[in-house]
Amino acid sequence: MDQPNFKKFGMVIDLDKCTGCGACMVACMAENNVAFREDETDKMLSISWMRIYRLTNGKAFPNSEECFLPRPCQQCEGHHGHSPCVSVCPATATDYDMKTGIVSQIPTRCFGCRYCMASCPYHVRQFNWWDPVWPEGMERSLNPNVSVRMRGIVEKCCFCFHRYQAAMDQAYVEGRRDLEEHEYQTACTQACPAGAIVFGDLNNPGHTVHQLAQPDPDREGRPRNPKAFRLLERLGTNPKVYYLTGRDWVRKAGDNEVKKS
Amino acid sequence: MFPFSFEWIWDMSHMVFHGGLWYALSILGMGMTYCIIKAAYDSVKGKGGHHSHGHH
């Protein structure tokens, strides 16, 4: 059971609205000083904290359908704060924060053993195989609130935690401890032109994410909304990113099931 | 590794882990200390060269 003040920042992504435009990916890279190479053709080596997958139902025309699925870090809670990645990090370079529900990543602590990358089933964790090289002049447009990472360490989406810190600083200056829903929003949420991404506190009944997902606290956050699902629910990762869809095949693609013959 | 690191918590997992670690390190350390001191003592006492007693 969470403490009364504990927040659980999460996302609800409406897959029936996502057009796959990629604005969320671009906004994330810009906001978080994500490094890139001249030749980005090998996607297995690139860093994209937010990544869009293209799903298809596998049927031929005229029944073929596609779906675009944006996948940020799922900020898994696991059982009582034991995310698959947090429990395995040997240097405590990643930690689950019970007060916000966010899985942090400490770039200065990580020594690049990559165990967390092996543990994560969603492939949200990516490695700096190279040092970042910023085209000339670009270093002036880097976000000063986000540290740049050097080669040899792991990085991942942190729900724009620096924005949470900035919002809390502002609230503190104004003499309050609570944040309004609009005060802390991630870059991807704000960039989405279709409004497919909604971000907020899943524990707060007044926030849109809570109303859309209706997480059941007695069943480790499983969504009560029949249109909502989480990726790989069966594994018990207890993630904070919920997906909405009216399409059955999309919901089935979110998890694995042993077909009973 | 030591109680003054900030993530050290006085809980059961830390007790078990560090208890086992320092126990093993102590045995090795004490064993080697004994061997080295006794060897120094034996050689100073001139207990003999390399053939005063046979191999194991």
Added chain:
Amino acid sequence: MDSVLIPKGVERCSIGKFALFIAVVGAVLLWGVVAMLLIYIKGLNQTNMNNAYGFALWIWADLAVIALGGGAFFTGLLRYIIGKDELKHIINYAVLIGFVCYSSALLILAIDVGQPLRAWFIFWHANVHSMLTEVAFCLTCYFGVLTIEYLPMVFENRQIDRVPFFHHLGHNMHAIMAIFAATGAFLSFFHQGSLGGVTGVMFGRPFGYRTGLLIWPWTFFLYTWSAAAVGPCFTIFITRITEAVTRKKLVKDSVVDLLAKIAGWMLLTYIIAKIIDTWYWAAVTAPAAGFTLMDFYSNNPGSAYGLWILIAEIGLCGVVPAIMLVTPSIRRRPAALFVAVTLAVIGACLNRWVMVLQVQAVPVLSFETWFTYFPSWQEIATTILPVAYGIILIALSYRYLPIFPQEQELNPIEGGK
């Protein structure tokens, strides 16, 4: 020319021949060092690892080499704690092989991490819940034990033994070696097991995830067990190769037979436990995550992960060598013994391979496909680097240290020295 360094009562080849041998192996070592420098200077992009393959050839090599080095702790346990005194004729070599294996593992780890200068964080900022923390601590401590077990052999070199301090130090260390061996066995139980725990706790990876006992997945116990079984097999394997290269019998058949018999029973009991664990995983654990056994094996052309790999690991390289080793009539035939220990060694390597590489190849999200990987030349060179180093260290130790107590008896020299 170096006859004053060679142990009394044994013959060694000429220094010229030896130098040539070292030079050839040294060239391979140098190739590995060049690759290592490239990796340190340019970074891990020199490998073929990617975001789907955080663990690759090096981690497999680490796990395999530590399993094979298990002969040191298990032979030590058998000799000093259980009292199989006859194994004293092979334990020196088991310790030397263990020393080579563990130093190789540490060397590979030093190359593998993204930020080697921060490697000390694993000790200073340890997360006690992580299996890898447990591995790092125990491995380092156990390498210390192996150094303690190897040093007396070095002190027995003819010239070093003449220094009274080293002579006494070696003697005193021998006297209390049982304490070090017991500590080594304790440490080994945990790190061999934790290496199994590395994959076993990954509940996000149904291929590798196992339920278990308290905080320890079943793979924890299976890895310690298999290391105890296969480690002695590797010791026998290397002994036989050394005997072939030196063209001498170095250990009596009765000693090898004893070790092979014990290894055989360990292997047989291990493979039964492994079969039960595999069945339970395929029937209960994996389906709970939504996977059938065949979801984990790919019949795509060119795929390394057909069902053959499971059959090879458990059948050909598990059940077959186990039966060969427990059957005296087979075990006592030299060629059959060599085949059996080779199969057992391959089996352990296959087991570590699937738990490191196949676990990452298997897609978990339903809309992902299988991931492929093949090591780069830099990875291969740096994996062969410790093999070359091991050969050189073993060659130097064999030449200058009395590693084999029975060598003199088995190879009497005409006229004596």
